[in-house]
Amino acid sequence: MEKLSEKDKGLIRDSWESLGKNKVPHGIVMFTRLFELDPALLTLFSYSTNCGVAPECLSSPQFLEHVTKVMFVIDAAVSHLDDLHSLEDFLLNLGRKHQAVGVKTQSFTMTMRLTVVGESLLYMLQSSLGPAYTTPLRQAWLNMYSIVVSAMTRGWAKNGEHKSN
Template sequence: MGCAISVLAPKTAGECKTEDAVVHLSKEQIEMIKESWKVIEEDIAKVGIIMFVRLFETHPECKDVFFLFRDVEDRDRLRISRELRAHGLRVMSFIEKSVARLEQLERLEVLAVELGRSHYPYNAPPKYYSYVGAEFICAVQPILKERWTPELEEAWKTLFLYLTRLMNRGYQERNRHQQVGASPKERNIAL
């Protein structure tokens, strides 16, 4: 596929970062992300499409969340899909808002947690969130060309790790809320 990143999540407990990883982004890393975003946003729709086409190729199980794309195997049909373009743009809009809030962590946290909550009804499990981040990174490398550095990659990975953990928290909160309101039978609890 051309990109060595498989997922952003740490492989072992020893590699885990705390949820406040983004707090540890230096001012230089924040500036690198913001500067690279200026270039990325010029091709925002293209990045969104590339990101999701790659996601469906590397993790075909993710298509189950997208009713319209479950049975689409033709890469060209995916690339020209208005629905996929629209969803890609929504994800890119979230990334844009996240970049704009890098120095307003409370607002960034609210945004990401709410996005995680909103994914619960679609049965979009949290493990998919890190896949999207990894595919975003793969999609922007060729666009940024010589601007892409190991330091910039680490900054984006840290940001996506933080965002996916916040989204996971929102998803789990919504799940717990649904479980509390559900009957014992719906919760699969034996009476």
């Protein structure tokens, strides 16, 4: 597993300081953007049949629970910047679970351009941090994101889905 520079860690910790105190609203910003970018992702949640459009779903308890889980994973990554490898097994399993519910690696992994999950995370950071969202800060978050996602992607591979699927 790759390592982050001390500079990246500082930028990530400082920016998460305020965002992490208000996880769910920031998670809603991220997922609102995600469903705008790829509305089909909504249907992967079995409980999406209980709601209609994305804004309605994102105010339902089950969706809010998933948003909360997502933000806790980000929080765990930020708290373990010095030993991200300790999350390896957890992230691998998380990748497997997402593969099992029909999420494709393309939603997570970065190849030529940013993908929908990465794009939505950056959108949330940009809208919350305003002028504090600088190029080095964006890059620091992208570096952490790519470490987290590469561990999750190994979960897809273990389940038999080829990385490029």
